Amino acid sequence: MASGIANVDPATAPGTAPDAGSVVHPDRTAPGSLTTVKAAVEALRPYQWVKNLLLFLPLILAHEWRDVGKIGHVVLGFIAFSLAASSAYVLNDLHDLDADRHHPKKRNRPFASGRLSGRAGAVLAMAALLAAFAVSVSLLPPKFSAMLGLYVILTLAYSFFLKQRLLVDVFLLAGLYTHRVLAGGTAIDVTVTPWLLAFCIFFFLSLAYAKRYAELRRVQNEVAAGGAAAAVTTVRGRAYQVEDMEVVATVGPTSGYMAVLVLALYVNSSTAISLYKQPFLLWLVCPLLLYWQTRVWFLARRGSMSEDPLMFALKDRMSLAIAGLTGLLVVLATVWPSWLSF
Numbered sequence: 001m002a003s004g005i006a007n008v009d010p011a012t013a014p015g016t017a018p019d020a021g022s023v024v025h026p027d028r029t030a031p032g033s034l035t036t037v038k039a040a041v042e043a044l045r046p047y048q049w050v051k052n053l054l055l056f057l058p059l060i061l062a063h064e065w066r067d068v069g070k071i072g073h074v075v076l077g078f079i080a081f082s083l084a085a086s087s088a089y090v091l092n093d094l095h096d097l098d099a100d101r102h103h104p105k106k107r108n109r110p111f112a113s114g115r116l117s118g119r120a121g122a123v124l125a126m127a128a129l130l131a132a133f134a135v136s137v138s139l140l141p142p143k144f145s146a147m148l149g150l151y152v153i154l155t156l157a158y159s160f161f162l163k164q165r166l167l168v169d170v171f172l173l174a175g176l177y178t179h180r181v182l183a184g185g186t187a188i189d190v191t192v193t194p195w196l197l198a199f200c201i202f203f204f205l206s207l208a209y210a211k212r213y214a215e216l217r218r219v220q221n222e223v224a225a226g227g228a229a230a231a232v233t234t235v236r237g238r239a240y241q242v243e244d245m246e247v248v249a250t251v252g253p254t255s256g257y258m259a260v261l262v263l264a265l266y267v268n269s270s271t272a273i274s275l276y277k278q279p280f281l282l283w284l285v286c287p288l289l290l291y292w293q294t295r296v297w298f299l300a301r302r303g304s305m306s307e308d309p310l311m312f313a314l315k316d317r318m319s320l321a322i323a324g325l326t327g328l329l330v331v332l333a334t335v336w337p338s339w340l341s342f
Helices: 034-044 046-061 068-095 097-101 118-139 142-160 168-187 194-225 227-231 242-267 270-275 279-302 309-315 317-335
Strands: none
Touching: 034 068, 034 118, 046 068, 046 168, 046 194, 046 309, 068 097, 068 118, 068 142, 068 168, 118 142, 142 168, 168 194, 194 242, 194 279, 194 309, 242 270, 242 279, 270 279, 279 309, 279 317, 309 317
């Protein structure tokens, strides 16, 4: 870590105060000011909404993308989940003020830096949550609203309690990603297959471990750099220690490879044969995912990956290229003419 960061005490850093909710910045927190609006939008973390694109997965894999009505339902579901997720992000940041102030990047978040008050955050979270359920209850099936409510409960349980529990946190993170896929199915009354569920659980479990590994790598670098943080060998607010890195680096990639194994078994299943004109093309997705998973862990070990693998993938050209090729192969397997069969 750069020495300019290592030598700054988070408790006295510019824009940081013992209680972000009590910080007074007339030029920053004046009601209706452009800066306050920007801080509120930042607190909602709209860039994280990309994770809710998982709701579209059942629609795509069930080959229902030509149904305008179902597309509209998934879009509404995406909006509802995004608003609910933003509400949870705000509450999480309010709960994690102390831990965020000691983090080299999170210390710049609106609440930790004092750019937005705790009271404003509470109002913002409630407004986003009410808007989410207004969309869900009025425009989507009751089952989807139930899934949305369960998502909110699980997310808040993670933020306030379970993310401090060893292993429970990564399993819940993987479960929350998989929950989005299940919710997408309820929005259009499509049953999510056990194949897809198994793939998602293993795949997202690997990414959850990668997230923890990146956090541990950061702490390890701080220890190596010395200074005030040298005695700290745990991730603040988490149950992991630097000594756990090798275990995490073992089970993480293994989970990712298990996901690819599930995909390989699915290609020869009766389900795939009934859905795809040329399921053989799906075999080509396997080496793509193996390459991507392995590359993610190489970069994590080198300290070149951010603490959020999905956000890293959205900015990484190779990841985007692999995603594009995977999507192309799925489309080709779906529409490939029968007279050109292998």
